[in-house]
Amino acid sequence: MMSSVRIRVVLVEPLYEINIGYVARAMKNFALEELYIVNPRTNIGITAMKFASHAQDVLEKAVIVKSFEEAIKGVDYVVGTTGKHGREYNIRRSAITPEQLCEALKDFSGYVALVFGREDIGLTNEELEKCDVIVTIPANPKYPILNLSHAAIIIFYELYKCFHPVKSFLPEASHEEKERLIEYFNELVDVIGLPEHRRYTAKMAFRRVIGRAFATSRELYALYGVFRRAVSLIREYENLKSKRGR
Amino acid sequence: MMSSVRIRVVLVEPLYEINIGYVARAMKNFALEELYIVNPRTNIGITAMKFASHAQDVLEKAVIVKSFEEAIKGVDYVVGTTGKHGREYNIRRSAITPEQLCEALKDFSGYVALVFGREDIGLTNEELEKCDVIVTIPANPKYPILNLSHAAIIIFYELYKCFHPVKSFLPEASHEEKERLIEYFNELVDVIGLPEHRRYTAKMAFRRVIGRAFATSRELYALYGVFRRAVSLIREYENLKSKRGR
Numbered sequence: 232m233m234s235s236v237r238i239r240v241v242l243v244e245p246l247y248e249i250n251i252g253y254v255a256r257a258m259k260n261f262a263l264e265e266l267y268i269v270n271p272r273t274n275i276g277i278t279a280m281k282f283a284s285h286a287q288d289v290l291e292k293a294v295i296v297k298s299f300e301e302a303i304k305g306v307d308y309v310v311g312t313t314g315k316h317g318r319e320y321n322i323r324r325s326a327i328t329p330e331q332l333c334e335a336l337k338d339f340s341g342y343v344a345l346v347f348g349r350e351d352i353g354l355t356n357e358e359l360e361k362c363d364v365i366v367t368i369p370a371n372p373k374y375p376i377l378n379l380s381h382a383a384i385i386i387f388y389e390l391y392k393c394f395h396p397v398k399s400f401l402p403e404a405s406h407e408e409k410e411r412l413i414e415y416f417n418e419l420v421d422v423i424g425l426p427e428h429r430r431y432t433a434k435m436a437f438r439r440v441i442g443r444a445f446a447t448s449r450e451l452y453a454l455y456g457v458f459r460r461a462v463s464l465i466r467e468y469e470n471l472k473s474k475r476g477r
Numbered sequence: 478m479m480s481s482v483r484i485r486v487v488l489v490e491p492l493y494e495i496n497i498g499y500v501a502r503a504m505k506n507f508a509l510e511e512l513y514i515v516n517p518r519t520n521i522g523i524t525a526m527k528f529a530s531h532a533q534d535v536l537e538k539a540v541i542v543k544s545f546e547e548a549i550k551g552v553d554y555v556v557g558t559t560g561k562h563g564r565e566y567n568i569r570r571s572a573i574t575p576e577q578l579c580e581a582l583k584d585f586s587g588y589v590a591l592v593f594g595r596e597d598i599g600l601t602n603e604e605l606e607k608c609d610v611i612v613t614i615p616a617n618p619k620y621p622i623l624n625l626s627h628a629a630i631i632i633f634y635e636l637y638k639c640f641h642p643v644k645s646f647l648p649e650a651s652h653e654e655k656e657r658l659i660e661y662f663n664e665l666v667d668v669i670g671l672p673e674h675r676r677y678t679a680k681m682a683f684r685r686v687i688g689r690a691f692a693t694s695r696e697l698y699a700l701y702g703v704f705r706r707a708v709s710l711i712r713e714y715e716n717l718k719s720k721r722g723r
Binding site for chain 1: 495499502503505506507508530531532571572573574576577581613614615616617619620621622623624626627630631634637638641643644645646647689691693695696
């Protein structure tokens with residue numbers, strides 16, 4: 232999917248080297264490479280390089296341009312970002328969420344610019360008017376203004392998830408594998424001689440815990456042996472006691 | 478929902494004031510307040526305050542403790558974070574995604590600690606063993622290591638979304654409202670005298686564009702007038718022409 236969408240990140244008149252460096256790092260963390268910077272209001276030197284960390288290549292390839300128009304030239308879909316999203320009556324700032332942006336881009340193929348505004352005043356109304364869509368990150372209404380690189384990395388993260396969906400790092404064990412563990416546990420409940428009414432509760436509790444646990448096969452196999460060995464030791468003991476009892 | 482989950486953020490032996498300040502800011506952006514810092518390896522002074530921006534109160538209330546154990550004392554569910562998630566055979570680092578953490582916490586009620594490791598070496602294996610669950614942010618395998626405050630804000634953002642779901646900032650217009658716009662547009666197509674075979678395509682194109690546009694009522698109402706006025710002007714003109722033609 233990613234192959235049909237090309238993404239350019241645009242910083243408009245950034246003020247601080249730290250942020251420029253951090254945005255480069257955040258880009259590389261989420262597999263973005265193309266950075267345009269409109270009229271930086273700072274030198275971009277060793278501080279930016281330091282904060283870019285292992286993404287200095289992104290910074291070195293960054294293109295410095297003189298205007299917003301130059302930065303979005305040739306792009307098919309211009310995404311602006313703002314911390315101040317509009318009420319319904321301010322159409323210019325009608326914003327979608329990062330998740331909605333993902334929805335919109337999922338079936339899109341073309342060249343997209345993600346535009347981030349100045350640390351102090353964001354994007355101007357004139358710049359917002361030139362964007363095809365405005366994205367705002369849902370946040371605490373008491374303090375919704377995120378640092379530039381923080382806002383950027385959240386958008387990058389959402390788009391990365393969108394194009395590289397990871398449901399889980401580890402394959403969840405199959406239903407059968409989980410049933411097997413539950414069976415072993417139930418056997419243990421039965422051999423330890425719990426009163427009948429407590430057996431059901433214990434078995435159900437274990438089933439529910441395992442059901443919520445996102446357990447992997449590897450983890451279940453590590454547990455099988457514990458219950459089986461416990462059951463077999465208890466049985467040996469019972470045998471021994473019954474032999475002695477005779 | 479949020480009311481039944483209390484969240485504590487724990488930074489373990491952070492190195493840089495900038496990160497401490499930025500984490501405080503990120504916390505406030507997503508409505509978190511309780512910060513514990515284990516053995517900071519830096520003074521926490523004006524630099525941290527500066528980067529905390531409007532979240533200096535979070536920093537001022539932060540609790541400095543001497544050990545990991547102290548930081549998680551009294552907590553019900555300890556969430557560790559790591560950039561190096563384990564393969565299936567490293568059970569200690571078996572990680573879930575931030576989205577899975579949200580799933581896990583949605584129906585949880587209790588006290589949760591979100592633990593972030595050192596900038597240089599993360600959390601130690603011993604610390605990870607003490608966590609109930611490990612979270613890793615899915616990222617570019619070529620450079621998956623995020624800056625501390627970047628990792629933190631992504632987790633905070635996911636949890637915020639989880640407890641304060643925002644489907645959309647702006648209510649999408651109703652089906653009827655969209656149909657009304659389509660009707661006005663179709664009328665326009667009909668009055669301008671397009672050849673029959675192009676009318677269908679134009680009408681269908683407009684329907685599809687509107688269908689994908691997340692349009693709000695306010696936006697639709699702003700458009701109704703345009704089409705209606707265009708239609709009525711064209712009709713006036715046609716009337717005038719037909720009168721003159723007589």
